[in-house]
Amino acid sequence: MAEDKKKKSAESEKADDKENKKAAAPEKTDDEAKKSDEKPKDDKKELLDDDDAGDLILEHQRESIPLTRENAVFTRSKGNLISLKLTKPDGEVEEFERVVVMRAFPISNPDEFLSVREPDTKRAGQGHEIGMIRHMSDFDDATQKLFLEELDRRYFSPKLIKILSVKDKFGYLYWDAETTSGHVTFIMNNPFSNIRVLDDGRIIMHDIDGNVFEIPDSSKLDKTSFKKIEIYL
Amino acid sequence: MKLMYDLPEADKAVLDAAMDGEEKLMYCLPFTIYEDKFVKGYMAFTNTTMYKILDGKLLDTWPIIGSSDFKTEVMYGCCGFYAKVNGSDTLICQFVSGRDLPRYAVIVKACEILNEQHQKKVDIKTLKPITNSTPERFCPKCGRPYINATTICPYCMDKKEIYKKLFAMTKGIRLMMCFPFVVAVFSVIFQFVVPWVEGKAINEYINPSNGVHGPMSGFVVIVIAIVSIDLFQRALGVAQGRFSAIAGNKFTLMLKTLLYEKLQSLSLASIQRRTTGDLMGRVNNDTSVMQTFVVSQLPTYFIQAVTFVLALPVLAVMNWRMCLFVFVPIPLVVFIVAKVWDFVQDRNRKLWVLSTRTGYLLHDILNGIRVVKCFGQEEREIERFKESSIRSSDQSESNAKIFDTIFPLLGLLIRFGSYLILLYGNMLVFHREMELGTLHQINSYANMVYAPLMYITFIPRTISTFMTSASKVFEILEEEPDVQDIGLPIDISIEGEIDVKNVTFGYESYNPVLENVSVHINPGEMIGIVGHSGSGKSTLINLIMRLYDVNEGEIKIDEVNIKDISQTALRGQMGVVLQETFLFSGTIQDNIRYSKPFATEEEVIRAAKAANAHDFIMKMPEGYNTLVGEKGYSLSGGERQRIAIARAIIHDPKILILDEATASLDTETEKLIQDALTKLVKNRTTLAIAHRLSTLRNADKLLVLDHGRVSEFGTHAELLKNKGIYWKLVMAQRKMNQDVERAQAEKAAAEKAAAEKAAAEKAAAGA
Ligand SMILES: Nc1ncnc2c1ncn2[C@@H]1O[C@H](COP(=O)(O)OP(=O)(O)O)[C@@H](O)[C@H]1O
């Protein structure tokens, strides 16, 4: 198993190296350009020779590109998440064992503007954006299904079907409700800021534990349920 | 924090069957989401393997040893625990963030340690589970949340304990606080006597049943008695009002002072755990709630209770049948009051929500008025405000309409019993079975029974409000300051040598911000600290100032552990300038001499000159007496910064700390401050954090922090030679400056060329 790990880290180092090279490439041309019109300093010469330049502090080297059916192939990873094979504008192919797909507008526009990112890791810090998908429908059905699977996991906001009771005690609201994901009880403080009514009439509710619940259309709730939530709207 | 949950029987059996004999169960945590459903499953972590168990079924197992990249990801509405198993990132389980995220963060750490130890060939069977002392946010007894930012469970708190503490606090004003109770006893007695005397007056003098009026002199005596009782009662009332005002104010004053003193003695960590609003609330609102309860509500309830307890038997003895009438409407009344109360509360809350929303809106708009005006959005904001105001005023109107109907009706209902009494009593009087005066007396006593009944429905609410407030106040009063002076702290005169040894620290213990940091700083040196934002630079400085205590390792100043130095002595010899400068409301002079209140004018001017602040201060008509702060003269960022620098140096500190003190300034102002600082750093140990490396060009040594570790430490030349992070930083900034210069040069050249061309064309045209 230890061997396994070593191999893995070697792989990832390789990946890192690749990235650095890529990042260093455009800089080189920049510096060369400079060299031509300025007297180069000694340090600078060393900078040019060094492959490693632009690491760490100079991060932000990855440039996000639009992802389409043509340049991006998403597949199911071994760990049942999403892998990506990306053909970059310069023709180079880059593979990601796992990418994270996120919504830019999870509430107002869930199916467009998806951000595809490297996962955050302790080693490399925050993951960068690889690219953006304009419409999910730009991709074939199988890929869309893959996306939705991941997105449904990442964006977990069960819909309230029936509100059984709401009790106010010591400044907290204790809710008991049926949702599309089963029966729940949850606790909310400050309903004033934690129940949001959107312009299109949907209601988004946050509890103290970080759960998010949604009521797609409050007028479609049964009468007793609606009465319970009405005063907070 | 609980890291070992008990498994239900069925799940435990499954786990036991799955584990091999060598394994030891280390942690067991719940997971709450599985395949888009809420579930109650468990993750069991042994020293080699993770097991995912749900409802008596083993869903999955993964190895811990050999897996890597353990991490938690915060998602929308939930969190995920991930690991790289067999080279592939895998979602291990999903859970609700609020309760379990800190737990899984510990597990991440634990899994990493397991792997590390395994690689070091340590026998992992001998490892013990790590523990974590972070308090839970939920009451372990009932699972309900603690009151915000406290560790008090409103359901499980010990109420007797609170009354005891409260009693202990009333020392010195007890006599005065007893007064309302004395008054209460008198008023109860009079309440009984007056109807009795009145009854007597009616029976014997006004409407005697035998038709014989008593002598006039007797009647006069009765009238005088009634009048003097009334006078006496009013006098008592006045006295009570005064005494309770005095006692109440004393009580609140004492409570507030105690609280405020305590707050000042608490560490930054405990203060920051709570919001300013919460703390202000405790000092202001919660103490008032306690005052009202102690000096006004408690005596009132006492009076009501005594009256009820006495009036009932008296009434029963006088006429038990009529006594029963009193109770006829009671069940109905209690039921209706309880119902109506909820309704009233709901409506009041709705009104409250609407008016707070309007308040927020106003606050927001006034704060952002510059933005509103800049973007010309006044119309829209007026509309928004109007809309919000209208809603709240509509609600207020409808509430008033409803309440003004409900309460009179309720009163009518409550009096229903007394109508019965009147009816029945009149019948008795009519048949000469009862005297008129007695009826009057009975009717009065019946009313005395009703009033307390009205209160009963309020009592639980008042008590619970009081309990919540009291426990919040006591929580602060009883908190042990976590950064504390030792028994006999040393008052040393600091030279300025700082020695940081193997320091590890995290704001939450499971998430270290600094790891194993060691630095030695000689007296009088200027150290520049650089690193990404979030790498722990400010944290290191907080530790050196001892705003927080280190978790591991030690910090020594002049060979003395800072925990042994008295905090006053320590901070008295440090001067600090932060990026966000805070000026108190007051004059510039007051602000500069904040750390040395009796500084002479000369000293103030000297400090201001050293900070290059003197000149701009002199440009203001009121000079050093200019008011600054919230309401006063608004200063620019650079000006505030320079006042802050003057404040930091007026007491001639041995250690000067600059945390991005010049980051928000333009280069010219920075140059001014730079010059000021060059003068200042001589003969003091200076720690300067800066993003612009040019700020640090005078530094003797540079300390580079990377993700909470010291990655480089040495002189400018040494670090450049090393070609580490610092070198890259220097290169990057140099390159950026050159880019700017080059771009400007190009632009200038282009303009020049264009001008020449234009001139040439003109010349050509002219020719
Ligand atoms: N009061 C605090 N409570 C909890 N975490 C904090 C607090 N202050 C800073 N942190 C965290 O500690 C880390 C280091 O912060 P800091 O020392 O301020 O970084 P720097 O000054 O280098 O930018 C950051 O990840 C930050 O989020």
Ligand SMILES: [Mg+2]
């Ligand atoms: Mg900082």
